[in-house]
Structure formats: structure tokens, C-alpha cells
Amino acid sequence: AQSVTQLGSHVSVSEGALVLLRCNYSSSVPPYLFWYVQYPNQGLQLLLKYTSAATLVKGINGFEAEFKKSETSFHLTKPSAHMSDAAEYFCAQNTGNQFYFGTGTSLTVIP
Amino acid sequence: KAGVTQTPRYLIKTRGQQVTLSCSPISGHRSVSWYQQTPGQGLQFLFEYFSETQRNKGNFPGRFSGRQFSNSRSEMNVSTLELGDSALYLCASSFRTGESSPLHFGNGTRLTVT
Numbered sequence: 001a002q003s004v005t006q007l008g009s010h011v012s013v014s015e016g017a018l019v020l021l022r023c024n025y026s027s028s029v030p031p032y033l034f035w036y037v038q039y040p041n042q043g044l045q046l047l048l049k050y051t052s053a054a055t056l057v058k059g060i061n062g063f064e065a066e067f068k069k070s071e072t073s074f075h076l077t078k079p080s081a082h083m084s085d086a087a088e089y090f091c092a093q094n095t096g097n098q099f100y101f102g103t104g105t106s107l108t109v110i111p
Numbered sequence: 112k113a114g115v116t117q118t119p120r121y122l123i124k125t126r127g128q129q130v131t132l133s134c135s136p137i138s139g140h141r142s143v144s145w146y147q148q149t150p151g152q153g154l155q156f157l158f159e160y161f162s163e164t165q166r167n168k169g170n171f172p173g174r175f176s177g178r179q180f181s182n183s184r185s186e187m188n189v190s191t192l193e194l195g196d197s198a199l200y201l202c203a204s205s206f207r208t209g210e211s212s213p214l215h216f217g218n219g220t221r222l223t224v225t
Contacts, residue, residue, distance in 0.1 A: 032211045034213055034214075041221075042218050043115070043216030043217050044201070045216070046215070051211040090154065094210040094212075097167075097207065097209075097210055098156075098167060099144070099214060101154040102153075103153045104154075
């Protein structure tokens with residue numbers, strides 16, 4: 001069965017510090033991978049997607065993610081956290097036209 | 112371009128009642144998926160419709176049903192509501208032209224069952 005694992009349900013960083021949110025996928029074939037962000041009382045918004053064109057993917061709001069096949073990982077990073085980055089982040093993979101979501105990581109940004 | 116629109120935003124129902132939620136996808140999108148989101152279970156896939164046909168279904172009881180109309184708008188129905196059905200119900204649409212097509216989500220319907 002396909003699955004996506006997000007390590008750390010809660011992550012806290014100081015404003016201006018590096019943001020690192022971890023995601024590991026499980027797929028026997030190269031997957032299509034996505035990161036979404038959810039703000040309170042809103043739906044999920046697409047941050048970026050990996051479609052095998054490049055291993056380093058740049059998204060919106062200064063976020064980027066690197067696909068590492070050897071580690072089956074697709075971690076999300078941002079060099080400098082901003083207060084507005086506080087939200088829930090979801091990693092997802094699409095395999096066989098079925099989306100599989102991780103359980104989410106809540107990011108807190110400390111001023 | 113208008114995003115995915117879900118109505119209503121909030122609903123309060125009583126156990127045993129039924130409820131219908133509505134979703135209008137992004138123009139041109141023919142696939143509509145529904146998800147249930149709760150703090151304990153995260154995002155759980157309910158079903159997906161493409162061109163009025165159910166393509167995939169998650170592990171939910173038959174009380175949960177859906178349909179899609181010829182204009183791609185979709186409705187989800189829950190009959191005989193239970194307290195555990197309280198959740199945020201999210202609708203997402205996509206072109207579904209391949210596995211690289213992302214989902215585009217609406218802001219959800221918050222259902223509270225009392």
C-alpha cells in the first residue's frame with residue numbers, strides 16, 4: 001500500500017530561522033509529489049509539486065523541496081521563517097491517480 | 112479564474128438527520144474529489160467523480176454518497192448523521208489529465224452534528 005510519512009506532527013522555529021519539514025514517500029514507481037499548506041478555516045493550497053523534471057522544486061512563498069530517490073524523501077524547506085508561515089503543511093503523493101496524504105505538520109513560528 | 116466553491120461553509124445538524132454539501136469546481140476541471148478532515152484521522156478520502164462517474168471510493172459506510180452533474184458540479188450526501196461525522200469536508204477539483212495534475216481545494220464545509 002502506498003503511504004506518505006511526515007516526521008514530526010509539530011515543528012517550532014524562530015522567526016528568521018530555517019524551516020525544515022520532513023516527508024518520506026513509499027512508492028514502487030517514481031511518484032508525483034506535492035506539498036500543500038492549510039491556514040485555519042481554509043482549504044489546502046498547493047505550495048509546489050514534483051513531476052520528475054528537476055529534483056529541486058521551487059514553490060510559492062519562498063518554499064522549496066528536494067526529491068531524493070535514494071532516501072525516498074521530499075523534504076520542504078524555507079531559508080527564513082516568517083510569522084505568516086504558521087500553518088499546517090501536508091505532503092502528498094499521487095500514484096495511480098490516487099492521492100495519498102501525510103498526517104500533516106503544524107508549524108509554529110516564534111517571534 | 113474562480114476557485115473551488117463549497118456551500119454552505121458551516122452546518123449544524125442533529126443526529127439522525129441527513130445533509131447535502133455542494134461543490135463547484137474550477138472551470139474546465141472534470142474531476143471532483145471529496146475528503147473528510149478531522150483532528151484525529153487527518154485527511155481521509157471519500158470518493159472521486161470524473162465526468163459524472165465515480166472513479167474511486169474510500170472506506171466509508173454507505174451513508175456517504177455523492178454524485179456529479181453534467182456541468183461537473185458535485186454534491187455529497189450523508190444520511191443518518193452520527194456524532195462522529197462532525198468534520199471539515201473538503202472538495203477538490205483537478206484536470207485529471209495525469210498523475211501530475213494537482214488537486215485544487217475549496218475552503219470546506221464545517222459540519223457539526225449534535
